[in-house]
Amino acid sequence: MNAKKMYTPFQIGGISIKNRLAASAMFEYGAEDGKITERIKKRYRQLAEGGFGLIITGMHAVSREGRVAPIMVETTYSDYENDLRSIVDTAHANGSKIVVQLQHAGYGTFPQDGYDHFGVCDKEMGDGVFYHAMTREEMASVAQGFAAAAARCRTAGADGVQIHAAHGFLLNTFLSPSTNHRMDEYGGSIENRARLLFEVYEAIRVAVGKEFIVSVKFPFSDLIEQSITEKESLYVCHELARKGVDMIEVSSGMVMDGSAHSFTPFMKKGTREGIFLESAAKLAELVPIPVISVCGYRTPAFIEDTLHSTKITAVSFGRPTVREPNLPKRWLEDDAPAACVSCNRCCASFNDGIITCQVLKDKMKNHNIEH
Ligand SMILES: Cc1cc2nc3c(=O)[nH]c(=O)nc-3n(C[C@H](O)[C@H](O)[C@H](O)COP(=O)(O)O)c2cc1C
Numbered sequence: 001m002n003a004k005k006m007y008t009p010f011q012i013g014g015i016s017i018k019n020r021l022a023a024s025a026m027f028e029y030g031a032e033d034g035k036i037t038e039r040i041k042k043r044y045r046q047l048a049e050g051g052f053g054l055i056i057t058g059m060h061a062v063s064r065e066g067r068v069a070p071i072m073v074e075t076t077y078s079d080y081e082n083d084l085r086s087i088v089d090t091a092h093a094n095g096s097k098i099v100v101q102l103q104h105a106g107y108g109t110f111p112q113d114g115y116d117h118f119g120v121c122d123k124e125m126g127d128g129v130f131y132h133a134m135t136r137e138e139m140a141s142v143a144q145g146f147a148a149a150a151a152r153c154r155t156a157g158a159d160g161v162q163i164h165a166a167h168g169f170l171l172n173t174f175l176s177p178s179t180n181h182r183m184d185e186y187g188g189s190i191e192n193r194a195r196l197l198f199e200v201y202e203a204i205r206v207a208v209g210k211e212f213i214v215s216v217k218f219p220f221s222d223l224i225e226q227s228i229t230e231k232e233s234l235y236v237c238h239e240l241a242r243k244g245v246d247m248i249e250v251s252s253g254m255v256m257d258g259s260a261h262s263f264t265p266f267m268k269k270g271t272r273e274g275i276f277l278e279s280a281a282k283l284a285e286l287v288p289i290p291v292i293s294v295c296g297y298r299t300p301a302f303i304e305d306t307l308h309s310t311k312i313t314a315v316s317f318g319r320p321t322v323r324e325p326n327l328p329k330r331w332l333e334d335d336a337p338a339a340c341v342s343c344n345r346c347c348a349s350f351n352d353g354i355i356t357c358q359v360l361k362d363k364m365k366n367h368n369i370e371h
Helices: 038-049 080-093 136-155 170-175 195-208 230-243 277-286 300-309 327-333 358-366
Strands: 010-012 015-017 021-023 054-061 097-103 130-133 160-164 213-219 247-251 291-294 314-317
Touching: 015 097, 021 327, 038 054, 038 080, 054 314, 080 097, 080 136, 097 136, 097 213, 136 160, 136 195, 160 195, 170 195, 195 213, 195 230, 213 230, 230 247, 230 277, 247 277, 277 291, 300 314
Parallel strands: 021 054, 021 314, 054 097, 097 160, 160 213, 213 247, 247 291, 291 314
Antiparallel strands: 010 015
16 A cells, blocks of 8 residues: 555545546647547557546647647547547546546647638737637637537546646637737736636536536746736636636646747756646645646655645646656656656657657667567
8 A cells, every 4th residue: 555645536526536646638649630549549548557547638629620730639520429438438447537628729720721710819820820809709609619529528428628728729818918918808807818718617517517527727827927917817716616617737838839938948857846836836725626736747755745735636747648658557666757858859749640759769769669
């Protein structure tokens, strides 16, 4: 029997999670024209067999035009529920719970699709694609898209969904004063900037009822001067909890492109563990629901200390799940830090058919081992 706190169970809503080590959402890079593939199923089987108590899937698009690329899973194709069910069943057979992350990519949507692109405000992107400021009808349609996607996840047997409100995608651009310059009731005050997120949550809850986890990945800071403030983040998260959100995972940062606006530099090797820990700890003091902290967790001793010295309920892992999908099981026997070196090269998995640790791939190649 392992006495560590990270191996003790906790509850999200009415659902029991067997340990406090969660797999955070990692875009799978593996869909075939939006459809779940065998490689994607294999990734989740490995995470479930590897002992993660909670598995959050990579972001799945709530509509075709909301995707970042055709290799992103879409929730709208006819066999989505069947394909997802097989992932869910494998997770459950291994004692893991599974939550599907739902996404509309906003300014990050796939430019070649020929759609009438929209975002929080009028904006021409570097690739020459024009995004127009969303109309009320488009906002209502996005909220309904989230709700319909969540209902499909519920039908497939998933334990819940996570609204992706972070990392510079659509909902984050509404929350941040750096990108939201609207003059209507969706811009200006934090009550207004959070309105679409609240509407998305409420639409989902109506669609799925109470006995289903609805969680949010929240961007606590934009990591730039013109950021959502700590006070605003605490207000929005408190409101989300009051409205019935079951769990909040605290992240930060707008984009993943390595720019000054990005959180990528924060994630690089050499930065300290638990980079957004203080934000998560503050939130955990305020809300009565579980708070999960993500980013940079690599050693069992640090994680134990975090779980003992704060009210943070659990920690989650992104890149280490690519390198070592069996991390929770491995740490039962061997306390060595996660092998992930935080090089961010898993971001370059476009031609691999599935998110891949490129360091491991190079090692395998050098030893003539098939990956
Ligand atoms: C290649 C890659 C893909 C990612 N995909 C997602 C995603 O689909 N949804 C999401 O919320 N975060 C995504 N993230 C962020 C991770 O969930 C996590 O927040 C981040 O990697 C920091 O945690 P870590 O230090 O444990 O990797 C991604 C990160 C990387 C490097």
